[in-house]
Structures are given as C-alpha cells and as structure tokens.
Amino acid sequence: MKIKKTNNPLPPVWISAIPLIILVLLLALTITIFGGDALSGPSQMSLLIATAICVVLGMGFCGVPWKKIEENVIEKVSDTTISIYILLCIGMLSGAWMISGIVPTMIYYGIQFIHPSVFLMSACVICGIVSVMTGSSWTTIATIGVALLGIGRAHGFDDGWIAGAIISGAYFGDKISPLSDTTVLASSVSGTPLFTHIRYMLLTTGPTMFLTLILFSFAGVWMGNVGVNDNALYLATLENTFNISSWLLIVPIFSGFLIYKKVQSLIVLFSSTLIAIIMAIFFQPDVLMEVGGAGRGAEMDWGVLYRGIITTLSGSTSVETGLPLFNDLVSTSGMAGMLDTIWLILSAMIFGGAMTACGMLKSFLRAIFNRLVKTRVGIVFATVFNGIAMNLATGDQYISIILSANLFKEAYEREGYENRLLSRSAEDGATVTSVLIPWNTCGMTHSTILGVATLVYLPYCFFCYLSPLMSIFVAAMGWKIKRKKVN
Numbered sequence: 001m002k003i004k005k006t007n008n009p010l011p012p013v014w015i016s017a018i019p020l021i022i023l024v025l026l027l028a029l030t031i032t033i034f035g036g037d038a039l040s041g042p043s044q045m046s047l048l049i050a051t052a053i054c055v056v057l058g059m060g061f062c063g064v065p066w067k068k069i070e071e072n073v074i075e076k077v078s079d080t081t082i083s084i085y086i087l088l089c090i091g092m093l094s095g096a097w098m099i100s101g102i103v104p105t106m107i108y109y110g111i112q113f114i115h116p117s118v119f120l121m122s123a124c125v126i127c128g129i130v131s132v133m134t135g136s137s138w139t140t141i142a143t144i145g146v147a148l149l150g151i152g153r154a155h156g157f158d159d160g161w162i163a164g165a166i167i168s169g170a171y172f173g174d175k176i177s178p179l180s181d182t183t184v185l186a187s188s189v190s191g192t193p194l195f196t197h198i199r200y201m202l203l204t205t206g207p208t209m210f211l212t213l214i215l216f217s218f219a220g221v222w223m224g225n226v227g228v229n230d231n232a233l234y235l236a237t238l239e240n241t242f243n244i245s246s247w248l249l250i251v252p253i254f255s256g257f258l259i260y261k262k263v264q265s266l267i268v269l270f271s272s273t274l275i276a277i278i279m280a281i282f283f284q285p286d287v288l289m290e291v292g293g294a295g296r297g298a299e300m301d302w303g304v305l306y307r308g309i310i311t312t313l314s315g316s317t318s319v320e321t322g323l324p325l326f327n328d329l330v331s332t333s334g335m336a337g338m339l340d341t342i343w344l345i346l347s348a349m350i351f352g353g354a355m356t357a358c359g360m361l362k363s364f365l366r367a368i369f370n371r372l373v374k375t376r377v378g379i380v381f382a383t384v385f386n387g388i389a390m391n392l393a394t395g396d397q398y399i400s401i402i403l404s405a406n407l408f409k410e411a412y413e414r415e416g417y418e419n420r421l422l423s424r425s426a427e428d429g430a431t432v433t434s435v436l437i438p439w440n441t442c443g444m445t446h447s448t449i450l451g452v453a454t455l456v457y458l459p460y461c462f463f464c465y466l467s468p469l470m471s472i473f474v475a476a477m478g479w480k481i482k483r484k485k486v487n
Helices: 013-040 042-060 066-078 081-099 102-113 116-134 137-154 159-176 181-190 194-223 228-241 246-260 265-283 285-291 302-314 324-330 335-357 360-372 376-394 397-415 419-430 441-450 454-460 462-477
Strands: none
Touching: 013 042, 013 335, 013 360, 013 376, 042 066, 042 335, 042 360, 066 335, 081 102, 081 137, 081 265, 081 285, 081 302, 081 335, 081 441, 102 137, 102 228, 102 246, 116 137, 116 159, 116 194, 137 159, 137 246, 137 265, 137 441, 159 181, 159 194, 159 441, 159 454, 159 462, 181 194, 181 397, 181 419, 194 419, 194 462, 246 265, 265 285, 265 302, 285 302, 302 335, 335 360, 335 376, 335 441, 360 397, 376 397, 376 419, 376 462, 397 419, 419 462, 441 454
C-alpha cells in the first residue's frame, strides 16, 4: 500500500506515530532485559532501529528525499559538538578533582559542618545558588554535586534522595539564570526579552522551589540520624587515604571566579582540570603512584607518576581506602566513562534529525494537541506536555524547547496570549523534565556523572516534576496571565 503524495509536507499522524511507538516499546524491552547495562549499547541500538523505520516510512511512503534526511541528521549531530567536548572535559575534571583530593577535602569538611537533618535541603540550596551563578546544571552537578553525593553517603542517605536534591537545586538555577543557555534559548525562540522571561518564570518556579525545599526538609528530619555514628570512621578513612588540606579549595574558588567572569564553560573545565592535576602532584603523589600501577608508598618514579596522571584523565581509577563505601566513591572513569553517554547522544540526535526531516514530530504533536489550544489551561497544558513528549521522542531538551515554541507560537498569537506565557510554558515542560528520561542527553549525563541511575533518582527530583504541574496550576488560576482582544 502506498500513500498518495500531496503538497502537504506533513505525513499522516498514524505514519508519524509508528517510529515513536516502536522506540518506546524497544526501550521498555531493553531496560527490562538489560537493566543497568541498557545504556552501554542496547538503548543506542533501539534508537537506531527506530531511526531506520522512520527513514523507510519517510522515503517510501511520504516521498521525503534522502538528502533532506541526511542534512537534518548532520545538523542535529553537529549541534552536539560542544556538548561532547564538555562531556569529555567533565570526565577529565571528575577524575582530576577526585584524585587530587579536592572532592575528598570538600567531603571531609562538609561531613563536619552540614548536619544530617538539614543535609538534603542544604544540598538543594547550595546547588541552586551555584547553578544560578554558573548558568549550568552540568557544571554544578559535576563539581559540587559530586562532593555533596559523598557527604550524603557518609551521612547514610540513599543515593536516590541525594541525587534528587542535587539535581533539583541544579535545575532551579539552570531554569532561571540569565547565563543559562536553555533560558536564553526559550526567550529567543518565543520572541520574549530575556529578563521578562525570567521574571515571569519566577511565578511558577518560585512556588515550586518552595515546595521542593519543604519536602527535602521533612525528609531530612525524618532520615537525619541515619549513619551519624559512622562519621568519625569516614573522616579517619579520608585522612588516611588523602592529604586533606584547605589549600586544595583554591581550585573550586578559582573555578568560581572564572565562572563569575563569564569565562566559557570549556575553558573553565579545562583550566580547573589542569590546576587540579598540578595540585595532585604536590599533595597526592602516593595516590597518583597507586593509580599508575605502583604500590602506595613506593619510591617516586616519574614514569609511573605520568601514567597515573593520564589514567586519571582518560580511564578508570581505583584507590584502596579500606572502606568499601569510599572505594566506590573515590573511583573515577575519566573521559572513557563518558563514551557510552556520547554514543547515546549521537544516536538520539540521529533519530531526532530523521523524525524532524520527515515532518513526523510536527504531524504527531499537532494531531494530539490541536484541540487543546482553545482554552487558557488547554494551551499551557499542550505546551508543557509537548515539551515532555519531545524530550521522550528526541532525547534533547534544546530540540524540545525549539519545537515547542515553534509549534505553538501561532496558536498563542491567534488566541491573544503574550509571548512570555509561551516561553515560560515551553521551559516549564522541556528544561526540567529532560533529566528524568534515561535516554535524554541530560538524563544520561547526570546518571553517568553521579553514578546513580536515572530511574533511581527520578522519584526524588521533586522540583523537576512539580514544575510542569505548577505551570498548569498557575494557568488554571489565571495568575498574571493576560489576554488581548482577538479580532
């Protein structure tokens, strides 16, 4: 059976739904069978199989030329270049900050100064402040987030709760910071001035963060006495394994200064990694020798030391602390640990490029949401859940924001709603939910950095799933939503 080709660039909705349905089924089957190993190849294969089906349907039934598909795929993949470089630098930085003793030092002081009963709330607030200043949830989670994870584990909290607090705070900052690329993108594609967008977004983001902190406060009081008696053991383990020194805190302070000066992320990450390695040579030569293959306390050998440095930056490291909990905590995977994530990002971008080129995303979403855009609540609901659907389908929050704004801009104008409502709704749906999806670039990245599976931290990322609900609630209340007369 062949579908009659027309001048309409959008394929029928039932054709458009086929690749999406197959992808969801394949990913569900993959996660069920492979579990934690799903991101090491099976999920990528699911995306590529769904891409192949999309291409066959697009070319064979809808008359989409191969050249158009190829150009869209190349464009989407090329857009990830900087993100891939950042991921590789984060891999190097995580190894360098750990082996140099920077993260262990932050954990050492954090265990003493942050009381368990307020830890979850404090972790959320700290990450929120850092993310507002940096404009990047990725940088925040890769640096202070890793240290907070160690502090939380030492206090006896489950990984899911800790990662949920860290990610909630980081995405609060990522959502409202004028330095955030998603914030700038949402305001740009919707035609809303940046600070108008930020001020309007605070009407949903502020109450959401307030509720999130209340939940983490209650959880902290409820679980706050878990593992407190082991703190002395953890502190002694850190002291025996690493040379703990306040001088090592110069590196995160320097990194914060570069961020304050709005230096590009790649430069900040690389510079911080380089200085951390220099610190490692002076403060942790025994640890570097151990990573390089010699026993701890072995005579200094510059060849072994160099091997330890390169291994720290590029590959897996293992340091014996005498405590299994901390053996896992201080082990790193360098750039090599990011390769599965990069592979998955490329596969997701290929799928998103093919679906966009064939017009299947736009066709599918218009068919689902077209009837909702006649009311205030309906149009916000449609925009928010379109962002979530795009995160599920394309695996990328940037594509989700762009498509949400482009798909609904005409409807907002037709119904007389302000552009700032569109920009807020697009970001409430797309930015914060990206981290909740295992095959999304954000979900993949943060689960890799923290070593906590997406489905493990998902129930505790209160901010990330309360934000879309708050957006719809505020729309239902009609708070600060103006509608001009439509002719």
